[in-house]
Amino acid sequence: MTVGVALAAALAGFITVASTTSTEQSGLFKHLLPIFEKKSGIQVRVVAVGTGQALDIGRRGDADVVLVHAKPLEEKFMAEGQGVKRYDVMYNxxxxxxxxxxxxxxxxxxxxxxxxxxxxxxxxxxxxxxxxxxxxxxxxxxxxxxxxxxxxxxxxxxxxxxxxxxxxxxxxxxxxxxxxxxxxxxxxxxxxxxxxxxxxxxxxYNQYGVMLVNPAKHPNVKAKLGQAFIDWLISPEGQDAIASYRINGEQLFFPNAHE
Structure with missing residues (x-):
């Protein structure tokens, strides 16, 4: 890491993403996060649990971003005012x-x-x-x-x-x-x-969605940094990074943020 990137990381700090075991155990985060961290200087700490637990972590304000895959539960989370906006990210x-x-x-x-x-x-x-x-x-x-x-x-x-x-x-x-x-x-x-x-x-069919935890309910949420991560995930660069992750030549996740 260069001095400039290290300084940017120190200034930017880190975010916590509550997500699913499938995104971690498939190796997707190991592929995505170095790309995002190099570009932004923002460190990402992932708590990998089941979707229900990940949403509960968001409800407690113990994560900045939630990335999960159970749309009815995500919509309930949003209806409770726990999230700012829900975005489709990818599917498998x-x-x-x-x-x-x-x-x-x-x-x-x-x-x-x-x-x-x-x-x-x-x-x-x-x-x-x-x-x-x-x-x-x-x-x-x-x-x-x-x-x-x-x-x-x-x-x-x-x-x-x-x-x-x-x-x-x-x-x-x-x-x-x-x-x-x-x-x-x-x-x-x-x-x-x-x-x-x-x-x-x-x-x-298995759709994944991402949400920023609502800082109006949880003032400790790092809203700008969390939104920067979401914006990157749904950007052409982030979507290309998702599509490029393969095991033995087989694509694991299919980006669909803009469909």
Missing amino acids: DFVLIGPKSDPAHVQGTKDVAVAFRKIKEAQAPFVSRGDRSGTHFAELAIWRLAGIDIREKGAWYRDTGQGMGPALNTAAAMNAYILSDRGTWLSFKNRGDLVIAVEGDRRL
Whole structure:
């Protein structure tokens, strides 16, 4: 770091971004933040938790920016006056992961609700994040679409209360089905006998949004620095940086701030 950049960083300080485990564990932040920090001199500290927890951190005023992926929860956050403005940033999709042996016979199914119904009928092991994350809420929505009250679950259904990476590790150890965001799956190494079983259903679309925490409610929020980060994320440069992140040549996130 040059003296000029170091001085700029010291003057600018840092911001805290409450975000999801999927954005961190997929490696996206490791790709994006050095680019932004070099350009702006603003250091970014990421707290990676489930979407529900990230929004609660914002509600407490313990973050300057929230970047998450559960639009109904984001809209509730905005309706409460906790955010200044919500911006679409990027999307990817969810995939249903399962063992190669496919005990529920769901591989190749194009309807994810049908696949979930088959898993329940087969009592095949299923791992849930169970952590109020965007992925967890997406999973619960699919159970509802399948006409299943997952509160009446049995031994086949394992709640982990963990982030995406640890939950995938549990699924690999149990040879179980699990819903994952594609980005974390592509960057996940400990796959065991797990493969993608179901993909491509439009209901597996996964939109990410970003919001500045409202400084009128939380005066400690670094509004100018936080907005600078948001402005960069949705700028052509930031959007190009998102699009350029790949693992083994495969793009993980698709920018859509201006669609």
